[in-house]
Amino acid sequence: MSVILLAAGITLRAQTLTVNGLVNKPLQLTAADLSKMPQQTITAADKDGKTHQYSGVPLFEILKAAGVPSGKELHGNNLAKYLLAQASDGYKVVFALPEIDTTFNNRVFLLTTLMDGKPLPAGQGPYRLVVKDEKRPARWIRELTTLTIGEIK
Template sequence: MRPFLLASLLLVLAAPAAAQDVTISRADGTEVTLSAADLADLPRAQVSVTGAAGPKLYEGPPLAYVMRAAGLPVGMRAHGDPMRGYLVVRGADGYAAVISAFEADKDLHGDVAILADTVDGERLPEREGPRRVVIADDLKSWRSVRKVVAIDYRLAD
């Protein structure tokens, strides 16, 4: 009985790991997949959001670091054509939102945008996670894509 329980537990723990990967498409059509371990190694930031239930503190890597890890132009590399860049963040449920690459880059914009994996010190609840985009100072959370599975970087014409 114990080996069966252990095997079942290992399967349950292994399933969410794949769901935590985030695929990032570059403007040239190439893709990179960042694993949960890749994302865990990135620096972290916090964003406080006040909702109907009161304030919540989200934490995760800033989108600028996620972009850098995927080989996207950020900081000084974002000068010129990359100023036309934008991100289409997609959730597992098909919901998507657009964020300009400029406002996602903490080196170029005052607000912080993060790929949160915790809220108030706990893992995101299943209805939100394992990853959620949270943008500081958005008055509505409509761009706060839940269950993020992909980020597409594109250039406007």
């Protein structure tokens, strides 16, 4: 298994996150790419009620880099667009774009690479989507591999 060494001395397994679909700029992001994007840390409770510190890139920043409509562009037909997140095992979850857009609400969607200051454990990473303040973490997709923007027709 290949690894990537980050400046902070933390090692992450090498894996690519694909951002595709109805985007202006399809992306293939590595842990090194993500480490250069804005970072955030949140505290959230997992399905067992245990509180953890999750660190990573706000999902909004990744979608912005891919040219996904946001802010004032998110009206009319763009309100029918959604994000389909898929894990390596085929697990899928869906989010409407306004859920993620910071001009619509204050919810935090974080593409995490670290939990409690360490790389995500096997079975959870190297990338996991954490949605702070959801009552149930069923959409906290583990082993995230693909983010696809689609549209309801």
